[in-house]
Amino acid sequence: MPANSRSSEASPAMKSILIVDDEFDVRAILELILGMQNYDVVTTPSALLALEKITQERPALILTDWMMPVMDGIEFCKRVRSNSAWREVPIIMMSAASEPTDRNEGLWNAYLHKPLDMDDLLRVVNQEIGD
């Protein structure tokens, strides 16, 4: 799958999810799983590219990895939260590491441990943006 991709042709009713992860396999599988749930999934391999993406289109939800080169997930969250246009977008942080709760400061809404569990993923996503 290409580094930047979109799961399907989005219809206006579909909520969009932006996935930010430097691991291509995680992007590919999240795109497949969330695409099957009728979300419009956009993926990108870096936080810098993700900032460009949300400038073009505000997603309903962001799923971001924590540990990424150049700009990590925490810095990315800070950038998103510092912009009034995106401040309210729910963010789910993902990492194989334990949640750094002392560094959250309202940056992310939920935290998922890697390797991800499909049931946990769908529950948390639905909790944030489900109908």
Added chain:
Amino acid sequence: MNEASCTTPRLSTGIAGLDTILGGGLFEHGMYMIEGPSGAGKTILSAQMCFHHARAGKKILYVTLIAESHGKLINNLRAFDFLDDSLIPDRLILTSGYQELKSAGLSGLLQLIAHAVAEHRPAILVIDGYRSIHTLTQEPGAVAEFVYELSTLITTTKCLCLLLSPRDVSEQWTEKTLMDGVIELDRHSVGMRSMRELEVHKMRASAQIEGRHVFTIGSAGITVFPRLEAAVVCTSAAEEDARVAFGIEGFDDMLSGGIVRNSVTCLLGPPGSGKTIMGLHFLNQGTMLNEPSLYFGFHESPPRLLSKAAKLNMQLGAAYAAGTFEIIWQPVLEHRMDELTSALLDTVRRRNVRRIVIDGLKGFLQSAIRPERISMFFNALIGELRRMQVTTIYTEEIPLFAGEIAPSMFSVSALAENIVLVRHIQREATMRRTIAVIKQRESAHDLGVREFWIENRGIRVAPDSGSAQAFLTER
């Protein structure tokens, strides 16, 4: 990369012996390659595991990439008891991914698998005919990328994945580094015989039993026999001082009351010298003391053996009926050493056997396809019996009328703590028999050679060396 580790629960294969070799089964979310030549048993192994779990209520997704129909696949499995049509398609879902792979490539196949996995949430995903992925993909690196994504999919959806592939072509596949385990099934000929062996080449975070292990395919499916010399636990049995008698008049005196409990005794003698009858005495004495006893032999069928015991006024028939005496009879045919031993040890465990006679070590030797294993194999078997607190007698044949004892195929003295030698001696027109204790573990014993007789009530040993001395020294 998949994150299966020792903290991840394991899934039993449901295949006798295989979990032992794998160090406890496969990781629930692991990815494993099962490889081997055509006809080696890859599909049987995976189907057996699938039906085992389908019967327990789990869902299985079986994706075929070969151009073979599902009907043919199922028909080929009809020879096995584990096939249960009622589980198809509710528990065992068959899907062909071949057309999708051909038309939409690896991303199409991944999408098909992801949809099926998300819909059915299987505990096990099998991809049969994995080789097609390579034959239908030209792009370098694409297969490894696909496997990487598949690995993340199965971890995320919590299912175990088996990839079935021929081994001849898989040697060079780089994606094997992504597997949590690689299991090879092999079939080859040794002389006129055919032999199947299994080897776990890789098993992440596991203490698998390395090397090759024999397996068989029967109506129950695959049975794997962990190589005994590699599988036995290296612990010593509790030391015993108690004596175990044969119940043979005169002979127990030579042994200062009997052999040490849990010890191993080699009974050496030519054909017809009374080794089997001595063994029956030993077992009869055990059953009289309510010690579960086992005869394991190659030549005498149970009715023939019981009839022989009855003629000698032994009560083994009643003990056999009561279950304190068991006979395992294996006519000398094409057995496998590991299969024979597995039957023996299973019975010892099940019956809590305390006395055993292995009548005819030659039968074991003839079943050995790899003679280089014999010495270590018997060391392991005897060590295991000792650890299981069994007092063991094994008989070994020496040539008839040999002046000197021929060197054994392996060192009996290293295996046995006690050695008893019975012989025929021709004196003029009469055959005489003698018995001598060559060695007895940490015990005083009679060093004399005594004459013995086989009578209506079994064996009787002379009270001293007098008669043997007389005919052995007469000119």
